[in-house]
Amino acid sequence: MPKLMSLRTDAASALGESLEAFQPSADRSTLLMEGESIVLSLHLIATATLLVDGNAQGFFLNLCRMAENWRRLILLLRSRELVPPSVRRTAPLLAALAAGHFQLADALAVTAATPHQQDDYEDEYLWACILQAFARQAPPVTGMLEPLLDRLEAVGTEEYAPLCGIARALLARDASRFARNFEAARLEYQSFAEKRARAFDTAVTGFAPHRFLWLEGLALLRLSERAGIAPEDTDFQFCPPLARLPMTVLYLNDWVIPGTALG
Numbered sequence: 001m002p003k004l005m006s007l008r009t010d011a012a013s014a015l016g017e018s019l020e021a022f023q024p025s026a027d028r029s030t031l032l033m034e035g036e037s038i039v040l041s042l043h044l045i046a047t048a049t050l051l052v053d054g055n056a057q058g059f060f061l062n063l064c065r066m067a068e069n070w071r072r073l074i075l076l077l078r079s080r081e082l083v084p085p086s087v088r089r090t091a092p093l094l095a096a097l098a099a100g101h102f103q104l105a106d107a108l109a110v111t112a113a114t115p116h117q118q119d120d121y122e123d124e125y126l127w128a129c130i131l132q133a134f135a136r137q138a139p140p141v142t143g144m145l146e147p148l149l150d151r152l153e154a155v156g157t158e159e160y161a162p163l164c165g166i167a168r169a170l171l172a173r174d175a176s177r178f179a180r181n182f183e184a185a186r187l188e189y190q191s192f193a194e195k196r197a198r199a200f201d202t203a204v205t206g207f208a209p210h211r212f213l214w215l216e217g218l219a220l221l222r223l224s225e226r227a228g229i230a231p232e233d234t235d236f237q238f239c240p241p242l243a244r245l246p247m248t249v250l251y252l253n254d255w256v257i258p259g260t261a262l263g
Helices: 002-021 028-051 056-079 091-098 102-112 122-135 142-155 160-172 175-198 204-211 215-227
Strands: none
Touching (some): 002 028, 028 056, 028 091, 056 091, 122 142, 122 160, 142 160, 175 204
C-alpha cells in the first residue's frame, strides 16, 4: 500500500510539528483544529502500522495516543472554562475501545460527556451518548439506555437500525442478535466506504484511515468480547483478525499535547 506509506510519512511529520507548536493558551477554535489534526495524524499512523507493517501492538499504541490526546484537550478546554467539543466526535473514544484499553475508554467517556450542543444532529448525539455508556467500566444500566435507544430508533436514519440492534444485543448479552446486526452494520459500512472511494471530491488524507478499516466495528467487537458474546467468525472485512488481538504492550502516555495535566 504505497499511498498509505506516503500518507504515514506525511502524518508523522505533521504530528511532530503539531505537538511542538501546540499552544495551550490558544483560542477554542484553534485548539479544536489542532486537536483534530493530531487525532487524524495518529489515526493514519495507526492504520498504516497495522496494514503496512502488520504490527498490531503499534496499532494499539497509536489508537491509545488518539484517545489520550483528545482526553487532555477536553481537560484543557474545561480548565479554561471553554466549551468542550461535541460528543459526536467519537473517533478517539472508538480508538480506545478498539485497542481494548477499557480503562482509557472509561476515562475519556467521563471527560467527554457534555450536553447536546446547538449544532449537534440528534441522531449523532444520541448514538455518541450510547457509545459513552458502553465505554464505561461499570456495565450500562438497561433502564438508562433504553430511552436513548427508543429515541434514536424514532429519529435516526436506516443506518442506525443495526447499530441499535447491536446495542440491545450487548445489553441482553445475545450473541446471535449481535452477530446478525453486526453483519448488517458492516455491510452498511462497506457500501459507505466504496461510495466514498469512488467519489471525486473525497479528501484523500481524511478518508485514508477509513478505507480499509472500520474503527467503530473494531470497537463494537471489543465490547462484544467484554460481554462474552463475540462472534465465532474472526475474519470480517474491514475488521481483520490482526486488529483483534489482545493489547499486550503498555501505553505510557507518550506523544501527547504539551502543557496539559493528566486530570
